[in-house]
Amino acid sequence: NAGVTQTPKFRVLKTGQSMTLLCAQDMNHEYMYWYRQDPGMGLRLIHYSVGEGTTAKGEVPDGYNVSRLKKQNFLLGLESAAPSQTSVYFCASSYWGAGYGYTFGSGTRLTVV
C-alpha cells in the first residue's frame, strides 16, 4: 500500500516555464488537496477536489491549475512559473473529508530561478 505518491520529488524551473506535479493515491479517497509550505507560514491550500471531475480554489490559487480526471490522481499545473512559486508542495488525501484526517505525500521541492 503506497498511500500518497508525489512526483517529481525535486525540480528546478526557469521563470516562465511550465510543469505539472502529479499526486496519486491508492486508498480510494474521495477528497484530495494541494498545499504549499513556505517558512514561517505553515501550509496554505492551493486547490482541492471533493471527487472525480471536481476541483475548487483554496486560499492561494493564483498561478496554478488543477485537474482530477481520475479518482486516484490529482494534478497541479504551473503554466508560467514565477520565483514566488518556489516552495515545497504537498498533496494530501482524505476519506469523506478531514474528519478522518489527511494522509500526506512526501512533497515536491520546487525552485524557480
Next chain:
Amino acid sequence: ELKVEQNPLFLSMQEGKNYTIYCNYSTTSDRLYWYRQDPGKSLESLFVLLSNGAVKQEGRLMASLDTKARLSTLHITAAVHDLSATYFCAVDRGSSNTGKLIFGQGTTLQVKP
C-alpha cells in the same frame, strides 16, 4: 476568515522537562488536528480531536480541545530528543463537507540532551 495561530513558534527545552504548545483559532470549529513534521519530511498525523473536551494521549504527548475557548493544547511530558520536530495544528471549518484544513504556522521544538 478562519485564522489559526500557534504559540510559541520556536521552543528549545531540556530533556526531561514539560511544556505546552498552544493553538488558537478564530472561528467556530469542532475539529482540530495535530501533525508532526521532521526536517525535510512529510507531515504525520498525531491526533484528531473531534469534540469539545476531547483529550488524546500517545506516549509523551497529550492533546486537548476546548471549542468554547477556541483553543487546543499539545502537552509534552518529560521531553526526549526524539520529539524534536515541527508540530502543526490545523482546523477545518466544520460547516462544510470539503474537509479543507487551515494550518497554524508550526512550532519547532528542539529538545536538548
